[in-house]
Amino acid sequence: MNKKDLKTTRFMGASTKQGYEIAEKSREIVRSLIADKTKDLSNEERLIVERIVHSTADPGYADITKMSKDFVKVSMNSIKNKKDVLTDINMVKTGINKYHGEVNCYIKDERTVTLAKKYNITRAAAAIRVAAENDFNGIAVVGNAPTALLEILNLFNKGQINISSVIGVPVGFVGASESKKALEKTEIPYLLTEGPKGGTPIAVAAVNSLINLKKE
Amino acid sequence: MNKKDLKTTRFMGASTKQGYEIAEKSREIVRSLIADKTKDLSNEERLIVERIVHSTADPGYADITKMSKDFVKVSMNSIKNKKDVLTDINMVKTGINKYHGEVNCYIKDERTVTLAKKYNITRAAAAIRVAAENDFNGIAVVGNAPTALLEILNLFNKGQINISSVIGVPVGFVGASESKKALEKTEIPYLLTEGPKGGTPIAVAAVNSLINLKKE
16 A cells, blocks of 8 residues: 555544555445445545445435535635634544644533523533633534534524534434524535434544545 | 433433433434334343434434343443443543443553554554453443454453453444454354444443443
8 A cells, every 4th residue: 555545545544554454445335335426526525425424334324414515615724724623522522533723522511511500401502602602713513412503503693603614413303303404594604414314423524524635 | 301201311311401301202203213123122122222223313223233132131230340341442432421330442542552553453453452451341342443343252262351241333344244243153242233334323322221221
């Protein structure tokens, strides 16, 4: 494997020779499995969708992953400028590798717990308010809680949060689909998964793919 | 919502009133969606599968999630005795809530990095060797890397690792399915997902469900 190959396979998160070889083989399988579904995407968009399918082994994500036209450009600028990345839960934060900016999650912050009790909202939603109060400015990533995504839209509409783009892939049968439909209707550059499906691996794959694109 | 309801909905990971209500509604939807697929399971097995489907919004997991007959009993004993939980990657560790025993992951351990380079194996596999050398004894959880699962089986066959049970849900098109077939053939009590699908949310859902069952 030459240096260029190593570089292109690193997008799968591999860090050893055996890891690279597995990643390269997986990349080829994923690419051929979803080739017909990605043919109208830009190169960057295709790499993001491929990484999402790689991380879930579910080609169905190629059908339901949607990006606004400005998503890649705006998000890559945010990454290049080392703006913040905000995640709804710590699992997403833990999965984000090698970012030179800050990755924040306030779900376990004391202020979040207090706010959630005071206003009878979920901790995921309260954590977004805490981020906004903490002058967050960058890409918001929701891999779990629809209520976090709805709170982002609520604060955005009030002009109370600075957002480059939103990766909105909350999961579940209660509110997830609706929250993503609401995101699609805003002016915010977005990546989302239509319907109830989504989750932390999808969120992590999208962010790490953007970080990797920035390096190439 | 009365106290008993709060207790039963806590299995979804909710921690506020609004969170409980969402969790309860989701639980009902999931239960009805997969009722025909869970009717032959024990109560505990059914709760585990429901939580996996809840965490992925993918009813397909009810078809591919398999447990050996001794899995629940052995795993709950391990949890009750506060034995270790070992995870292949930190994302899985981060997602495990409220366990009174230790949750370990050695993927970023210096010894792991050295071992992986020395033997040209993946860091995920090397991390399992480090755990075994560190006298791991408990439930091993593989949410990502097939090579980690294969290394567990390798060390088990050599009598070099103490395992209560294995939650083996690595994901991907290269080796994941084969590694799970190999697990199924051992004497180790297991939970696995057949085929390429799996991942961190499935691993986390299974462990947190066991921790919650222990409390009931």
